[in-house]
Structure formats: structure tokens, C-alpha cells
Amino acid sequence: MEKIEHLGIAVKDLQKANEIYSKLFNQEPYKTEIVESEGVSTSFFKVGENKIELLEATNPDSAIAKFIDKKGEGIHHVAFDVEDIYAEMERLRKEGFTILNETPKKGADNKLVCFIHPKSTNGVLIELCQEIK
Helix, strand or coil: CCEEEEEEEEECCHHHHHHHHHHHHCCCCCEEEEEHHHCEEEEEEEECCEEEEEEEECCCCCHHHHHHHHHCCEEEEEEEECCCHHHHHHHHHHCCCCECCCCCEEECCCEEEEEECHHHCCCCEEEEEEECC
């Protein structure tokens, strides 16, 4: 893993959250995107070298909707950049981690993504991201 790619924050209302974080960071999000496969609408802020992703559920069956119902709004995941997502998934499986995807899928911000189950990582949902080239 090369670096933290972004922190994902689950929110109930993306428009209101964008207003709050725009004031906090003194800038507008640089990108908004709907990821149909995950049932989310997202926005991204660049803060120095770091990125923050806000995620709002677009349907009640999405992982974000379930997360908010169970835990409320807040940090949802930590995402890490990887050079080769397939190799990293295989390495982590061999190390005993539970990978939630059989194969990577297209995520937001032009990335291939997969997730590691929080039960494998002390309660933190980990996302692996690889830039689609």
C-alpha cells in the first residue's frame, strides 16, 4: 500500500454536508459523482495532499444507508492507494483477511476498488484503490 488515498465519510444529506465541508475547508468540492453500483452519491474535497469523500445513499438498501442506520453519520472507511489491486487482494487473502469483493469493481474518482471486511481490521472498513489507466 502506497498511501492513504482518501477518508470516506457517510452523510445523510450530501448537499448540506457539502455546505458544511465547503466552509470548513474554505473551498467547494472538486468533483461530485453518482456510483450506481454502490447506491451512493459522492463528492470529493482536496485538503493539501489528502482527499475527503462524502457519501450519501441513493437507495435504502445501499451499504451507506445501512451504515448510517446502524452507526449514524461519520467516518465510513479509510482508502489506500495500491499499485496492483489484483495482486494486493491475493496477498491479503493469503494473509487471512476477508475481502468483500471477488474482483475489483469500478468506484468513484476513476478507481478500481475493493473492500476488506471490518472484522478483519479491528472494526475499520478498508478500501483498496487503483487508478484506472
